[in-house]
Amino acid sequence: MTQPVEVVKPIRRRHSRSRFKRLRKRIARLVPWRSLLITVITLASIALIGGLVLATDATKRMNTSISNLNHVLTTLQNRPGTELTLDDFQRLKASVDDLLNTLGQVRGQAGFLRPFAAANADLNATYLSLDITNELALSVNDLLTALEPTLFFMVAGDEEDTVVRQISAGERITELLRLGRSRFFTATEHLDNARTQLDQMNFDGVSPQTLLNLVTLDNYEKQFREINNSLILLPDALEIALGLTQQQSYLVLSQNSDELRPSGGYLSTYGWITVRNGRIIDYDYSATTATSPNPPSVENPYHPPRWWIPYGDSDSVYAAWDGSWYADFQKTAEMAVWYYDTGNNPESPVSGAIGIDTYAIEALLSAIGSVPVAQYNVVVTADNFRELVYDIRTRGENQHKQFLGDLYRQIFNQWQTAGRSQEVSTRILGVLLQALQEKHVMLYFRDERMNQIVDSLGWSGRQFPALDQDYLMVADANLGNKSNRSVIRQLTYDVAIDENGLLDARATIDYDYPSSIAEQDPAVDPAYHGPLDYRSLLQVFTPLGSVLRETTGATFDVEPIDDPLHYAFVTQIDVDYNSGERIQFSYNTPALIQNLGEYRHYRLLLQKQPGTPAELVSVQVSLPPGASVIQTQPEAAASYNLDRPIVEFRVELAGDRSVDIIYDP
Numbered sequence: 001m002t003q004p005v006e007v008v009k010p011i012r013r014r015h016s017r018s019r020f021k022r023l024r025k026r027i028a029r030l031v032p033w034r035s036l037l038i039t040v041i042t043l044a045s046i047a048l049i050g051g052l053v054l055a056t057d058a059t060k061r062m063n064t065s066i067s068n069l070n071h072v073l074t075t076l077q078n079r080p081g082t083e084l085t086l087d088d089f090q091r092l093k094a095s096v097d098d099l100l101n102t103l104g105q106v107r108g109q110a111g112f113l114r115p116f117a118a119a120n121a122d123l124n125a126t127y128l129s130l131d132i133t134n135e136l137a138l139s140v141n142d143l144l145t146a147l148e149p150t151l152f153f154m155v156a157g158d159e160e161d162t163v164v165r166q167i168s169a170g171e172r173i174t175e176l177l178r179l180g181r182s183r184f185f186t187a188t189e190h191l192d193n194a195r196t197q198l199d200q201m202n203f204d205g206v207s208p209q210t211l212l213n214l215v216t217l218d219n220y221e222k223q224f225r226e227i228n229n230s231l232i233l234l235p236d237a238l239e240i241a242l243g244l245t246q247q248q249s250y251l252v253l254s255q256n257s258d259e260l261r262p263s264g265g266y267l268s269t270y271g272w273i274t275v276r277n278g279r280i281i282d283y284d285y286s287a288t289t290a291t292s293p294n295p296p297s298v299e300n301p302y303h304p305p306r307w308w309i310p311y312g313d314s315d316s317v318y319a320a321w322d323g324s325w326y327a328d329f330q331k332t333a334e335m336a337v338w339y340y341d342t343g344n345n346p347e348s349p350v351s352g353a354i355g356i357d358t359y360a361i362e363a364l365l366s367a368i369g370s371v372p373v374a375q376y377n378v379v380v381t382a383d384n385f386r387e388l389v390y391d392i393r394t395r396g397e398n399q400h401k402q403f404l405g406d407l408y409r410q411i412f413n414q415w416q417t418a419g420r421s422q423e424v425s426t427r428i429l430g431v432l433l434q435a436l437q438e439k440h441v442m443l444y445f446r447d448e449r450m451n452q453i454v455d456s457l458g459w460s461g462r463q464f465p466a467l468d469q470d471y472l473m474v475a476d477a478n479l480g481n482k483s484n485r486s487v488i489r490q491l492t493y494d495v496a497i498d499e500n501g502l503l504d505a506r507a508t509i510d511y512d513y514p515s516s517i518a519e520q521d522p523a524v525d526p527a528y529h530g531p532l533d534y535r536s537l538l539q540v541f542t543p544l545g546s547v548l549r550e551t552t553g554a555t556f557d558v559e560p561i562d563d564p565l566h567y568a569f570v571t572q573i574d575v576d577y578n579s580g581e582r583i584q585f586s587y588n589t590p591a592l593i594q595n596l597g598e599y600r601h602y603r604l605l606l607q608k609q610p611g612t613p614a615e616l617v618s619v620q621v622s623l624p625p626g627a628s629v630i631q632t633q634p635e636a637a638a639s640y641n642l643d644r645p646i647v648e649f650r651v652e653l654a655g656d657r658s659v660d661i662i663y664d665p
Contacts, residue, residue: 089151093144096137103134121205125214128201132194132217139190139224143231146180146187171244171277177235184232191225203597208630208664211599215662226456237449241351243275249347250275250354251340252285253333254408257357257440257611258386258482258523261324262475262539263332263461264442264611265357269404270340272347273354273412280416284346285408287401290318296342302335307559307570309479309537327475327539329355329461329610330451333444352445355461357611360432360440361385364411367427371410373403380407390482390522390529438654439610458655461610465565466543470495470592473541473607474509479572481530482523487575488512489615491653496622496644497602499665501593507540508584515578534575538583541566541607545590553583596662599630604659606651614654621647623663633660 107130153176198218203211239245250273255265270293271285286292300317304310308325311318321339326332333353341349365371366382373380378388393400415428435441442461443454454460463473472493478484492508513534518524526532539561546567551558556572575581594601606617623629623645629636638648651657 089144089148093141093148096141096144099137100134100141103130103137106130107134121202122207122210125201125203125206125210128197129210129213129217132197132214132221135190135194135197136217136220136224139187139194139228142183142187142190143224143228146177146183146231149179150176174235174238174244177231177238181232181235184228187224187228188232191221191228194221195225203599206597208599211596212631212662215596215601230453230456233449233453237447237453240447241275241445241450242278244277247274247276247281248351249273250352251333251337251350252283252408253336253353253355254285254361254404255355255357255611256482257359258484259478260484260536260609260611261332261477262327262609263324263329264355264439265324266478267321267324267336269401269408270336271405271408271412272345272350274347280412283409283412285405285412287398287405288321289398289401290315293321293340293345294343295321296339298342302338305561307537307561309477325477326463327473327541327607327609328463329439329442330444333442337444337446351447352443352450355442355444355610356435357440358386359438359611359613360435361408361411363431363435363440364415364428367431368411368414368424371407371414373407373410375406376403386485387522390525394525394528438614439608439612442610463541463566463607464605464656466541466567466605467565468592468594469543470503470505470589470602470604471541471543471566471607472507472604473566473609474507475539475541475609476573477537477539479535479537481526481532481534483513483518483521483530483532483534484612486513486518486521486524487534488514488517489612491615491617492620493604493606493617494620494622495604497593497624499624501591501600503543503589503592504586505542505546505589506584506586507542508582509538509540509573510580510582511573511575512580513575513577518577532577534573534577536573536575538571538573540569540585542569542585542587543567543589543592546587547589548585548587550586551584552586553581558585598664600627600663600665602661602663606653606657606659608653608655608657614652617651617653617657619649619651619659621649621659621661623647623661624665626665628664630662630664631660632662633658 150173153172194217198214198221201214203214206214241248252271252273253267254269254271255261255263256268257265259266259268267288269285269287271283273280274282295317298317300320302320302323304319304323304325308323315322317339320335323335324332326335333355337350337353362382362385365380365385369381371380372378376388376392380388389400389404392403432441436443436457436459439461441459443450443459444461445451445454451460455462464471472491474489474491476484476489488511490510490512492510494506494508496504498504511534523529524532544562544565544567548558548560548569551569551571554571555574558569558571561568561570569585569587571583573581573583592602594603602621604619604621606619608615625644627645629639629645629647632647632649634649634651636647637650640646645663647661649659651659
């Protein structure tokens with residue numbers, strides 16, 4: 001019997017497979033892949049966490065340096081401009097140098113972790129912040145280096161001397177500013193680098209603190225660029241404005257803020273000054289009448305709006321001088337310059353205009369001390385100025401205007417001779433700087449370079465557009481008396497932001513006209529200075545595209561006015577003597593909230609009406625339900641939650657002010 005054949009599997013094949021399996025097992029024992037993978041992930045995580053820790057430490061060190069720099073800047077900003085010394089600027093430069101050194105160390109220490117930055121939004125943003133801060137610090141360093149020769153000259157090399165001693169030497173100043181121009185242009189390159197990085201920034205996934213750092217850097221870049229651009233323009237602009245190459249003349253518009261107008265006050269007197277080599281070499285002052293200054297003999301290209309004070313046909317040209325319906329001083333000054341030049345008045349054509357109101361004249365008098373006016377046998381001071389003006393006004397029509405003309409000529413005379421006294425000269429410059437900041441003195445030039453510079457300084461009285469942010473400006477026009485010093489105006493602004501960024505807004509204007517103040521006011525006198533009751537033509541400017549829903553407290557029709565830059569509500573307000581009135585406008589605006597990744601930014605610009613004292617404005621902002629505040633600027637006066645977060649501010653409107661809120665929706 002045949003035996004069954006045993007089928008034997010090929011040994012070689014089995015042996016080969018088992019060898020491979022054994023080799024694989026041996027390798028697996030030698031190299032634990034799972035552990036290796038976990039280790040790699042762990043190391044990467046440690047690198048990222050370590051990077052965040054290091055970046056956080058770097059940010060702290062960087063923020064400490066920035067905080068020191070801010071402390072120096074704040075100290076300088078809180079000191080009168082006339083008291084700044086070369087030592088102050090050297091301390092500022094030392095703070096910038098310290099920041100640059102810190103940035104160099106931090107970027108060097110944290111550099112090896114940069115490849116991991118893309119994996120974490122906060123880490124990436126921190127590195128970006130370091131780069132942007134470095135570019136901004138380099139730009140400021142260039143800017144200060146470029147300014148140092150000019151500042152050294154202005155204080156004659158004395159570290160404790162102030163920057164006003166050589167301020168009239170305009171020709172040398174322009175030469176030294178030109179010397180530093182190459183560094184201004186280098187500063188521009190650094191600012192461009194910072195702007196490019198800021199524009200490419202993605203805010204998604206960053207922490208609130210990182211977001212605030214980036215927003216702060218964005219604001220710094222805009223501020224530094226504005227300053228740097230002005231300094232680039234300044235030498236050529238000063239050469240023209242100060243009459244260094246050719247004599248220049250300027251129209252002086254004296255605005256009586258007791259009889260308020262949207263851009264400052266009624267033009268009761270006017271004058272002209274001639275400047276050569278940075279000094280006033282001639283000047284004159286006159287009363288405003290229907291024939292002074294000489295009126296143009298051509299048609300007026302500036303036509304009053306239909307809601308403004310009506311002018312007869314015979315007065316249509318005079319409206320360009322007396323109109324003042326604009327809340328923008330630049331437009332009012334442009335009209336007055338046209339009127340003056342076209343009438344072939346002395347020293348025309350003028351190169352620009354200077355607006356100066358009653359508050360500024362009182363401040364000048366306080367700096368000078370006293371001004372004798374021989375023709376009237378009086379000595380004028382800040383304390384008796386208004387009383388003398390209104391006393392002389394009772395003597396006959398235009399008598400006070402003639403007195404003001406004589407007084408202002410004497411002020412100019414003493415102003416010129418004040419240069420012999422450093423103390424008086426410093427006081428005058430100090431009060432003028434404050435008056436410029438508070439819109440009691442405003443400047444307009446034909447040369448757009450000078451306008452750009454005074455705009456950046458906030459000295460132009462320009463009304464800003466209301467296109468991409470929330471906005472409020474209230475402008476009154478007195479309709480016939482001189483009582484504005486006795487009328488207290490207070491503004492309240494309430495706004496609710498919805499989830500889509502639309503604004504539900506309410507602007508409230510309260511007027512109080514108490515007899516206790518009016519009885520002490522020499523301008524309030526129905527026998528000589530107009531009716532006792534206060535009548536005003538009110539303009540309330542809001543963002544473009546606003547829609548008025550409701551008005552309460554108005555006894556006259558409200559006319560909406562739509563222009564290219566604002567949406568305004570116009571009506572008349574009557575406030576009887578020793579009483580008060582309250583008017584309220586409720587309206588909606590388009591979406592005006594800026595998106596910052598997952599965060600939101602609300603910004604409100606409050607513009608002050610020229611010719612008004614500092615006013616208290618109460619602002620209440622209601623955020624969308626569920627939102628949380630990340631930061632406010634200025635610091636909130638109060639905050640609470642009534643179904644939605646509410647933030648309150650108390651803003652003193654001595655000049656234009658902003659309210660900023662960054663929140664998480």
